[in-house]
Amino acid sequence: MKRIRIKMNEQPAIERIENFSEVALGYTEEQAQTEAARCLRCPTQPCVSSCPVNVPIPGFITEILNNNYDKAYQLIAGENFLPAICGRVCPQEQQCEARCVKGVNAEPVAIGSLERFIGDWSLNQQHTVKASKSKHKVAVLGSGPAGLACAAELARVGIEVSVYEALHALGGVLRYGIPEFRLPKHVLDTEIDKLKRLGVKFYTNVLIGNSLTVEDLLQEGNEAIFVGSGAGLPRFLGIPGENLNGVYSANEYLTRVNLMNAGRFPSSPTPVKSGNEVIVVGGGNVALDVARVAKRLGAANVTIVYRRSMKELPARKEEIIHAQEEMINFKLLSQPIAVTGENSEVTGMECLSMELGEPDESGRRRPVAIENSNFILKADVVIVAVGQTPNPLFIKNTPELAVNKWGGIIVDQSTMSTSIDKVYAGGDAVTGAATVISAMGAGKRAAQSIVRRIM
Numbered sequence: 520m521k522r523i524r525i526k527m528n529e530q531p532a533i534e535r536i537e538n539f540s541e542v543a544l545g546y547t548e549e550q551a552q553t554e555a556a557r558c559l560r561c562p563t564q565p566c567v568s569s570c571p572v573n574v575p576i577p578g579f580i581t582e583i584l585n586n587n588y589d590k591a592y593q594l595i596a597g598e599n600f601l602p603a604i605c606g607r608v609c610p611q612e613q614q615c616e617a618r619c620v621k622g623v624n625a626e627p628v629a630i631g632s633l634e635r636f637i638g639d640w641s642l643n644q645q646h647t648v649k650a651s652k653s654k655h656k657v658a659v660l661g662s663g664p665a666g667l668a669c670a671a672e673l674a675r676v677g678i679e680v681s682v683y684e685a686l687h688a689l690g691g692v693l694r695y696g697i698p699e700f701r702l703p704k705h706v707l708d709t710e711i712d713k714l715k716r717l718g719v720k721f722y723t724n725v726l727i728g729n730s731l732t733v734e735d736l737l738q739e740g741n742e743a744i745f746v747g748s749g750a751g752l753p754r755f756l757g758i759p760g761e762n763l764n765g766v767y768s769a770n771e772y773l774t775r776v777n778l779m780n781a782g783r784f785p786s787s788p789t790p791v792k793s794g795n796e797v798i799v800v801g802g803g804n805v806a807l808d809v810a811r812v813a814k815r816l817g818a819a820n821v822t823i824v825y826r827r828s829m830k831e832l833p834a835r836k837e838e839i840i841h842a843q844e845e846m847i848n849f850k851l852l853s854q855p856i857a858v859t860g861e862n863s864e865v866t867g868m869e870c871l872s873m874e875l876g877e878p879d880e881s882g883r884r885r886p887v888a889i890e891n892s893n894f895i896l897k898a899d900v901v902i903v904a905v906g907q908t909p910n911p912l913f914i915k916n917t918p919e920l921a922v923n924k925w926g927g928i929i930v931d932q933s934t935m936s937t938s939i940d941k942v943y944a945g946g947d948a949v950t951g952a953a954t955v956i957s958a959m960g961a962g963k964r965a966a967q968s969i970v971r972r973i974m
């Protein structure tokens with residue numbers, strides 16, 4: 520029995536495709552206790568070193584078993600200020616759970632689900648958040664996980680932190696990218712409220728590089744600036760027909776639905792073409808999120824088009840299973856070569872069938888086109904989810920900032936300092952599209968090096 524981990528209850532697929540409510544419902548207290556009892560409390564703690572922010576995993580799990588949820592929360596929050604978020608969205612199977620000793624002969628301990636249990640418990644508590652006060656001042660650009668983690672770490676030691684966000688709402692991809700059914704926005708709002716209680720000031724609708732420059736921020740008395748501007752620039756396929764009506768980037772599509780409430784048009788002012796036959800190009804988590812959103816907006820058929828096979832599909836296994844349960848189709852080994860249309864509207868997508876050749880530099884088998892294998896898929900909406908690159912807006916207006924050929928900000932990995940004195944950076948703006956917890960880890964490291972420098 521102890522070999523099998525406790526699975527969270529879920530909203531049934533047939534019901535959930537009709538709504539945006541959360542799919543995974545979290546552990547009950549009894550489930551959390553049973554799962555916590557599976558942890559072996561290994562002295563070497565390999566799970567801890569596989570977590571990018573080193574959450575003390577056996578420690579907090581022991582406190583769950585002791586019924587001491589407050590202590591469990593304090594232990595997690597000491598390293599990770601957003602447990603209710605990370606417990607939901609971290610790719611745990613590649614991180615903390617990947618090296619869980621229990622996983623050698625059985626299923627690994629469900630560390631993420633237990634972290635979520637404590638994170639959710641904490642959302643209903645009024646924690647007194649204590650922070651000392653100092654005379655130091657730092658500005659943070661961007662309110663995604665990198666910016667939030669940096670702000671939390673700085674505010675904890677009493678630094679006055681101002682976070683500037685270009686959009687009208689806070690959270691970065693946590694707000695406009697990850698859909699409500701995976702990360703409810705009330706969870707994000709409550710986690711951000713904790714930062715506000717710590718004294719962090721937030722300013723929305725401020726585009727740093729335009730409305731305010733690095734020079735302005737330094738002149739206002741900030742002793743350092745952290746840049747967490749993310750990777751919000753979508754990649755396209757570069758094929759004919761991509762400018763037809765009904766073609767969206769994943770970024771635009773998700774922003775319309777998640778941030779601008781397009782699903783409620785016309786009672787909300789922003790529309791989105793929901794479509795009946797929807798094609799999503801790509802195989803990562805973003806593509807799966809888009810497909811599942813399209814299904815919930817009422818599309819009859821949603822098809823993921825991916826050029827390799829199921830084995831190479833990069834999305835998390837859990838998300839693939841959820842998508843399959845929700846009747847998302849997978850058209851694998853298929854490479855789009857044109858979007859077809861009539862009267863400027865999308866009517867379909869022309870593809871080539873592929874086969875897998877020798878492994879490429881990424882180690883995955885290279886897809887090779889099969890000659891004369893062209894076929895057409897019917898579509899009235901096409902959404903392109905083939906990756907994002909670092910947001911260029913701040914970078915373009917700050918020419919002295921050194922960037923690599925992909926547009927990522929170059930940093931010294933030990934301090935996260937950039938080519939401009941007093942300017943630090945981290946998260947997707949440096950690495951390109953990555954994960955929430957790696958962005959938080961970078962924000963935290965930058966904050967620690969800012970503290971060392973100014974205090």
Ligand code: FAD
Nearest residue numbers: 661663664665685691692696727749946947953954955958
């Ligand atoms: P972002 O979250 O992109 O935040 C950057 C913020 O900076 C944005 O709010 C932006 O508006 C703001 N900004 C940019 N330029 C300026 C400027 N000049 N002035 C002021 N503000 C500015 N990761 C996971 O770990 N698990 C998942 O399940 C997962 N799902 C994902 C689903 C989707 C649809 C997407 C797109 C990504 C997903 N990711 C996931 C990746 C993860 O969300 C990102 O790696 C993470 O959000 C990066 O954090 P960040 O703080 O670096 O950037």
Ligand code: SF4
Nearest residue numbers: 570574605609614615
């Ligand atoms: Fe695992 Fe993420 Fe929690 Fe770290 S923060 S322990 S990687 S769920």
Ligand code: SF4
Nearest residue numbers: 558559561566619620
């Ligand atoms: Fe528990 Fe697994 Fe970590 Fe061991 S490796 S302490 S079993 S969570």
